[in-house]
Amino acid sequence: MENILLSNEFGLNPVIMSCPRCGRPTNEIALLGKAYDYKCSCGVHIYERKVGNCPSCNASNNQWKRMSHKEVEVGRKKIMATHLCDDCKKEITTFKKTVSEGGVYWKCEDCPSNGVIKKNEFTEMVREKMGLNVPGPKGYPPIGVAFTKKDCPSCGKEKDVDNI
Ligand SMILES: [Zn+2]
Ligand SMILES: [Zn+2]
Numbered sequence: 001m002e003n004i005l006l007s008n009e010f011g012l013n014p015v016i017m018s019c020p021r022c023g024r025p026t027n028e029i030a031l032l033g034k035a036y037d038y039k040c041s042c043g044v045h046i047y048e049r050k051v052g053n054c055p056s057c058n059a060s061n062n063q064w065k066r067m068s069h070k071e072v073e074v075g076r077k078k079i080m081a082t083h084l085c086d087d088c089k090k091e092i093t094t095f096k097k098t099v100s101e102g103g104v105y106w107k108c109e110d111c112p113s114n115g116v117i118k119k120n121e122f123t124e125m126v127r128e129k130m131g132l133n134v135p136g137p138k139g140y141p142p143i144g145v146a147f148t149k150k151d152c153p154s155c156g157k158e159k160d161v162d163n164i
């Protein structure tokens, strides 16, 4: 573990980290000490003093911009944990199973929503189009589709996905 540079103002500056997938608090705690507010080119805020890759888009730190020279108290801000929360781990296992049975992952490019679509006419069509419609020894190969706010079931206004 790297040394913590204590903040004169905020001390250890502890924060409960959020699940990088669902945003809910995990049981992981970080002590950030001296921390600053950085913003990545993808729009995500990162509160640290030393940088690695963006937890959201994985961009390296030269794509981050420090928002101010003032230290921040991270207590109530959202910090991405390095591990998924237990619920997400379980969910991902379920998703994997659904996809290996012919389903398709989906995610939205305009909101954080994502999930799986169980095998149906739509998933069969997508798999056929991509040439991934033949199951192997471990089931169907993984495949995913991206929605936007035009067709996303979560943030989309029209919930109609027939015309993809
Ligand atoms: Zn989670
Ligand atoms: Zn980013």
Ligand SMILES: [Zn+2]
Binding pocket: 108, 109, 110, 111, 112, 113, 148, 149, 152, 153, 154, 155, 156
């Ligand atoms: Zn969406």
